[in-house]
Amino acid sequence: MSASTVVLITGASAGIGAYVAKEYATRGAKLILTARRKKRLEELAAECERLSPKCEAIAVPVDVTKEDDLTEAVAAGVEKFGKVDCVIANAGFSVLGEVENLTIADYERQFDTNIYGVLRTFYAAIKQLKKYKGRFVIVGSVNSYITLPTASPYCMSKFAVRALAEALYSELKSHGVSTTLVCPGFVDSEIRQVDNSGTHHPEAKDLVPAWICMPTDVAARKIVRAVEARKREYVFTGHGKFFVALRQQANWIFQLLIALFASRLIKRREIDKSLPHMERG
Numbered sequence: 001m002s003a004s005t006v007v008l009i010t011g012a013s014a015g016i017g018a019y020v021a022k023e024y025a026t027r028g029a030k031l032i033l034t035a036r037r038k039k040r041l042e043e044l045a046a047e048c049e050r051l052s053p054k055c056e057a058i059a060v061p062v063d064v065t066k067e068d069d070l071t072e073a074v075a076a077g078v079e080k081f082g083k084v085d086c087v088i089a090n091a092g093f094s095v096l097g098e099v100e101n102l103t104i105a106d107y108e109r110q111f112d113t114n115i116y117g118v119l120r121t122f123y124a125a126i127k128q129l130k131k132y133k134g135r136f137v138i139v140g141s142v143n144s145y146i147t148l149p150t151a152s153p154y155c156m157s158k159f160a161v162r163a164l165a166e167a168l169y170s171e172l173k174s175h176g177v178s179t180t181l182v183c184p185g186f187v188d189s190e191i192r193q194v195d196n197s198g199t200h201h202p203e204a205k206d207l208v209p210a211w212i213c214m215p216t217d218v219a220a221r222k223i224v225r226a227v228e229a230r231k232r233e234y235v236f237t238g239h240g241k242f243f244v245a246l247r248q249q250a251n252w253i254f255q256l257l258i259a260l261f262a263s264r265l266i267k268r269r270e271i272d273k274s275l276p277h278m279e280r281g
């Protein structure tokens with residue numbers, strides 16, 4: 001990576017986005033850190049600058065459901081650093097619940113952030129990326145391949161961005177712009193403490209056991225390596241790779257496992273729903 005790389009990250013105030021920022025900081029990149037929670041971004045910007053004397057970081061409040069916010073973030077990056085040549089479309093959350101208990105509004109809210117948020121990020125940055133033969137990165141998920149009961153809005157959104165990434169890879173290649181889809185399995189972050197309306201509840205318990213979650217710094221390092229290598233796609237965490245391969249190579253076994261676990265998952269969501277802080281569908 002050239003020390004002058006300018007990286008814009010959406011969803012940098014927590015989890016994967018924050019650690020990707022720190023990983024780029026140690027590599028001396030210039031950073032445009034975006035998300036809705038400004039104070040967190042400012043603290044992260046200061047931390048990134050402490051990690052490397054070469055790193056400079058700015059905090060720009062952005063809601064990815066608002067097109068103007070993204071246009072302004074790219075403009076702020078160009079004004080401060082002269083260009084934007086790497087964009088990580090990472091902001092996301094999950095709307096959960098059985099289809100029957102959800103509404104169109106739940107799906108729209110999910111797609112507005114997880115799909116249209118990625119598209120808004122792309123449209124805001126594409127001129128810069130073409131000019132500097134840059135990198136566009138979409139944070140998908142193992143759920144870009146695997147659908148789980150009670151997670152249809154999230155899985156649909158992640159399937160959609162996989163389709164988008166595949167189209168973009170071919171469309172942008174001749175312009176020298178790479179598109180990388182990263183598909184993590186479980187990674188330690190705040191995502192499982194965020195309710196169906198996108199509000200974070202720090203007191204909520206992460207129901208995914210810690211032992212299965214990849215540490216966020218490890219995940220961030222893997223993501224940055226894949227982006228630097230301009231990989232088309234990168235599926236990671238051991239369990240993530242295993243289940244994607246199983247779904248592709250032996251779908252009947254995968255579906256058997258889903259059938260075995262479906263009732264447990266649905267029961268668990270029922271418990272979630274009874275907790276006022278989660279307000280799951």
Ligand SMILES: NC(=O)c1ccc[n+]([C@@H]2O[C@H](COP(=O)([O-])OP(=O)(O)OC[C@H]3O[C@@H](n4cnc5c(N)ncnc54)[C@H](OP(=O)(O)O)[C@@H]3O)[C@@H](O)[C@H]2O)c1
Binds near residue numbers: 187192
């Ligand atoms: N952790 C996992 O196990 C896992 C696995 C596969 C894929 N992923 C994907 O990884 C990405 C990052 O998630 P995470 O696990 O790091 O979750 P996280 O810790 O909850 O972080 C999510 C980030 O997205 C931001 N965000 C959410 N809605 C936004 C909006 N409307 N506008 C701008 N920013 C928004 C949040 O910031 P603000 O609230 O401050 O806006 C936060 O910085 C997501 O796309 C997620 O689907 C995560």
